Amino acid sequence: MINKRYRLIGKGNIKETFIEENVSTENILVRPTYLSICASDQRYYNFDRPPDVLQKKLPMALIHEAMGTVVYDPLQHVAVGQNVILVPLLQNVDDKIVAENYKTENFFRSSGYDGFLQDIVSQPRDRAVIIPNGLANETLAFTELMSVAVHSIKRFLAKSHSNRGILGIWGDGNLGFILTLLLKKMCPDSRVVVFGLTREKLNLFTFADDICLVSEVGNIRVDHAFECVGGNGSKYALNQIIDIINPEGCISLLGVSEDPPSVNTRLILEKGLLLVGNSRSSLSDYFTVLDLLRCNHDIIGYLQCLVSSVCRIRCVADIHFAFASDLTKEFGKTILKWEI
Amino acid sequence: MVYAEILAGGTGSRMGNTEVPKQFMKLGSKPIIIHTIEQFVVHDKIDQIIVVVPKAWINNTKDLIKKYIYQAEYIAVIEGGPTRNESLVNGIEWIEQNNGINDEDIIVTHDAVRPFLSYRIIADNITAAQQYGAADTVIPAVDTIVMSKNNSEIFEIPIRGHMYQGQTPQSFNIKLFKQTYLKLTETEKEILTDAAKIMVIKDKVVKLVFGESYNIKVTTSYDLILANSILENLL
Numbered sequence: 001m002i003n004k005r006y007r008l009i010g011k012g013n014i015k016e017t018f019i020e021e022n023v024s025t026e027n028i029l030v031r032p033t034y035l036s037i038c039a040s041d042q043r044y045y046n047f048d049r050p051p052d053v054l055q056k057k058l059p060m061a062l063i064h065e066a067m068g069t070v071v072y073d074p075l076q077h078v079a080v081g082q083n084v085i086l087v088p089l090l091q092n093v094d095d096k097i098v099a100e101n102y103k104t105e106n107f108f109r110s111s112g113y114d115g116f117l118q119d120i121v122s123q124p125r126d127r128a129v130i131i132p133n134g135l136a137n138e139t140l141a142f143t144e145l146m147s148v149a150v151h152s153i154k155r156f157l158a159k160s161h162s163n164r165g166i167l168g169i170w171g172d173g174n175l176g177f178i179l180t181l182l183l184k185k186m187c188p189d190s191r192v193v194v195f196g197l198t199r200e201k202l203n204l205f206t207f208a209d210d211i212c213l214v215s216e217v218g219n220i221r222v223d224h225a226f227e228c229v230g231g232n233g234s235k236y237a238l239n240q241i242i243d244i245i246n247p248e249g250c251i252s253l254l255g256v257s258e259d260p261p262s263v264n265t266r267l268i269l270e271k272g273l274l275l276v277g278n279s280r281s282s283l284s285d286y287f288t289v290l291d292l293l294r295c296n297h298d299i300i301g302y303l304q305c306l307v308s309s310v311c312r313i314r315c316v317a318d319i320h321f322a323f324a325s326d327l328t329k330e331f332g333k334t335i336l337k338w339e340i
Numbered sequence: 341m342v343y344a345e346i347l348a349g350g351t352g353s354r355m356g357n358t359e360v361p362k363q364f365m366k367l368g369s370k371p372i373i374i375h376t377i378e379q380f381v382v383h384d385k386i387d388q389i390i391v392v393v394p395k396a397w398i399n400n401t402k403d404l405i406k407k408y409i410y411q412a413e414y415i416a417v418i419e420g421g422p423t424r425n426e427s428l429v430n431g432i433e434w435i436e437q438n439n440g441i442n443d444e445d446i447i448v449t450h451d452a453v454r455p456f457l458s459y460r461i462i463a464d465n466i467t468a469a470q471q472y473g474a475a476d477t478v479i480p481a482v483d484t485i486v487m488s489k490n491n492s493e494i495f496e497i498p499i500r501g502h503m504y505q506g507q508t509p510q511s512f513n514i515k516l517f518k519q520t521y522l523k524l525t526e527t528e529k530e531i532l533t534d535a536a537k538i539m540v541i542k543d544k545v546v547k548l549v550f551g552e553s554y555n556i557k558v559t560t561s562y563d564l565i566l567a568n569s570i571l572e573n574l575l
Contacts, residue, residue, distance in 0.1 A: 001378040002368075002455055002571065016554070018456065018571050020368040020375075023410065029382050031459060071384040071459075074410035080384045119459050120382055314460070340460055 001029075006117040006319060006340075007059040011047040014117075014316050015059065025075050027122045030068040030084060034141035034310075035116055035336040037326045038065055039230075040256070044110070045323050050258070057112045063336075064088035064109045065144040066116040067131065077125070083136040084128040085143045085290075086116055087283060091124075101151070101280040108280065117319070119340070129286045135293055138310065139303040141335050142174075146289045147281035149179040152226065152252050153186050154285070159276055160224050160250035164190045168245070170214070170237040171228030172196025172205070174333055175254060177306060179228055180208050182289075185296050193222065195240070197233075201331050204305060214240060221246055230255025238263045247271045254278050308332025313340050341387045341445050342466055343514070344380040345431040348373055348393045348401070348452030349420030361397065362558060363452040364404075368571045372558055373401065374408045375455035381409055383462050386448070390434055392420040392427045393452075425521070428535055432518055441514050446470060449535060450509040453558040456570065457551075462509065464549045469511035472547040476536040478504035479551045507551040510535050520544060 003021040006014050023029070041062045043049050049057075070082040078084075088109035091100050100106055107113040131140060167190045169180050180194050184207055193210040195217065196202045202211040212220060214237070223246050229237040234257040241251055242264050251273055268275070293299055308329050311322035313336045326334035348363045363373040373391070380386045393401045398417055405412045418434050420427035428449055435441060446469045448462060461477060468475035481503035487496045512535070520542045524532065532538050536546050558567050 001382055002375050004458060018554070020370075020571055023378070023382075025410070031384065069384060072382040076411060339463075340458075 001120070003122070004119040005061045005114055006316065007061050007114070008044060009059045012045060012320065012323070014319055016316065017059070021120070021122050023072070023074060023122070026124060028070055028074075028078055028125050028128055029072040030086060030121045030123050030128055031071045032066045032068040032086070032116050032118070032121060032338045033083075034138045035063045035066040035338060036141040036145075037063065037323065037334045037336070038145070040064075041110060041115075042323065042327060046327070048258075060110065060112065061114040061117040062110050063115040063117050064111070065142045066121075067136075067140045067143065068116075068121065068128075068338075070128070071120065073125070078128070078130070083131040085131060085140060085286060086121060086123060087127040087129060087286060088115065088144060089280060089283070090127060091283075100282050126283065129283075129290070132290065132294060135290070135300075137300055138335055138337075139300055139307060142303075142306075142333050143286060143289055144281070145175065145333075146178055146182065147285040148254070148278070149175065149182050150186075150288045150292070151281035151285040152179070152254055152276075152278040153183055154288070155276055155278060156224065156226070156250060156252045157186075159274060161248055163223050163246075166191045166193060166222045168193050168195060168220075168222035168225040168241065169208075169228060170195045170225065170241060171230075171255065172198055172201040173228065173331065174306060176228040177205065178303070179226055179254070180205055181299060181302050182292060183226075184208070185292055185299070193220065195237075198330075204331075207302060217244060220244060222249070224250045224252070226252045226254060228254045231257050232259070235261035235263065242267045242271070242273065245271065245273065248273070250274045250276060252276050252278055306333050307335055310335045310337050312337045315340060341439065341442065342385055343431075343435060343445065343447045344383075344386045344389045344462075345428065345447055345449045346373070346376055346380070346389065346391045346452050347420070347424060347427050347449060348391060348397075349424065349427040361394065362564075363393075364397070364400070365558075365564060367455060367558070367564070367567050370408055371404055372455050372567075373452045374404055376450065376452050376457075377405065377409065377415065379455070379457055379459075380448075380450075380462065381415075383459060385463060385466050387414075388435075388439075389415045390431045391415060391417045391452070392431055393417060395419045424533060425529065425535060425538070429518075429521060432514055435514065441518070443515060444470070445514045446511060447514050447517070448509045448511040451557055454508055454555055455558070455567070456554045456556060457509065458555070461549065461551055461555065465509045465511040468547040468549050469513060472545050473513045473516045474536065474539045474544055474546040475509075475511045475549050476546050477507040477509055477549045477551040477555070479507060479553055479555075481505055504548065506534070506536070507555050507557075509549075511549075512539070516544065
């Protein structure tokens with residue numbers, strides 16, 4: 001099958017590339033329906049990554065958050081028309097100790113391997129997660145981001161001590177929003193406090209137990225913390241967390257920063273803190289997300305507040321418009337309605 | 341039902357010295373016709389595919405489909421007619437004999453030698469044929485079109501903004517097309533080489549669907565070189 005992939009070849013420059021796609025019984029073919037732009041896609045699109053990284057990874061189709069419809073299964077196991085979530089992590093090697101998302105041998109779409117900006121995606125059949133009837137919704141385009149939040153919560157529950165009275169989340173962006181929402185469902189007995197820079201954004205976290213401006217923390221103390229800030233703000237968030245977290249607390253790191261932040265290691269040692277890195281997610285995390293959505297019908301309602309715009313994509317120029325429009329927004333997810 | 345009819349009746353007289361009809365020549369690793377059939381196989385809105393080929397190539401076509409395409413049971417291979425429109429009508433007659441024709445049935449007809457058509461073009465054709473009864477795929481003309489009636493002097497230069505280049509698919513409500521076709525005189529049938537034109541001269545609305553410049557017709561040796569250069573197999 002001749003497939004068209006929309007590959008980034010230069011700063012803000014996308015080329016339509018025709019590829020002869022192998023149709024094999026290991027894969028199914030999926031037509032993307034809704035995709036969403038992640039900050040990492042923006043960094044590639046705007047050439048905000050180091051030149052050696054860009055040199056190594058491009059040309060490459062962007063986008064790793066997507067849902068779609070099955071259009072062809074050579075084995076006819078999956079029905080045509082079935083809605084699925086597309087999982088960007090493609091397993092090359094299995095490991096009983098190290099989770100698949102930490103194995104460097106595995107592939108991740110839109111990070112050195114073509115992402116979902118394609119007419120048709122040839123996807124390993126186990127990496128297309130069936131969306132149960134009644135759940136299909138454009139917000140599932142960013143299930144990958146939800147799975148990252150779930151992955152970090154599961155690791156936090158596995159690695160932290162059991163005194164979880166107050167949990168702090170630093171970051172009032174998209175990831176902070178989703179993490180807070182899902183943390184309240186997975187740890188309903190904990191008091192969840194969100195720390196952020198902007199009162200207007202914090203006011204949207206109506207499901208949190210409390211919100212707090214980072215400039216007004218006062219005497220608040222937390223048992224454990226999640227850092228969802230990333231970028232240049234990581235340093236300030238991390239050092240504030242280290243200051244106000246109780247001894248032997250667990251700090252879950254989720255924010256991505258290009259430059260290494262300097263942190264107060266003396267206090268980390270004094271308090272015996274546990275820092276847990278989190279990146280991406282495993283296939284099992286997607287199933288956990290779907291279980292949460294099935295059992296908590298309000299989640300999708302809250303997630304709809306995150307959809308800042310739905311851009312209809314009919315041509316490459318529409319992709320450029322969506323990326324430009326997404327860049328102007330401080331909050332919310334830009335969804336691409338894929339009709340190209 | 342939505343049917344795809346792939347018209348592969350030509351024998352490649354414009355391809356130079358080749359003895360193999362152009363649709364059976366290789367593009368990348370497969371014959372062009374297989375690439376084209378696959379675009380419809382992987383389209384979820386297509387219920388059945390009919391491939392119309394010269395009589396002598398029916399067995400080869402069936403073999404190629406079996407070789408390259410999984411679950412090929414819903415692809416029928418039938419004999420074409422002496423002209424493009426007669427081949428098209430052969431496909432409709434096959435549908436009538438095997439499935440019957442319902443009021444809503446749509447046929448998406450496509451050149452076997454246009455393997456670069458996209459999912460979106462097929463989807464837009466189906467939607468337009470359902471809404472308007474007929475659809476034709478076009479791209480805006482880039483060059484100025486010059487019209488001559490005697491192959492010697494300019495008769496007219498039409499306004500370029502009104503000019504489009506026809507591609508395929510051309511799609512129709514099957515009943516509407518058949519009724520319109522049956523009204524043609526024998527002379528009209530001989531003159532009318534384009535299926536959309538049949539609808540136009542009988543005052544039927546034909547909706548424009550925008551194609552793509554990539555949706556080229558591989559007719560000459562030059563086209564085949566171009567098609568192979570469009571296709572990038574470097575992953």
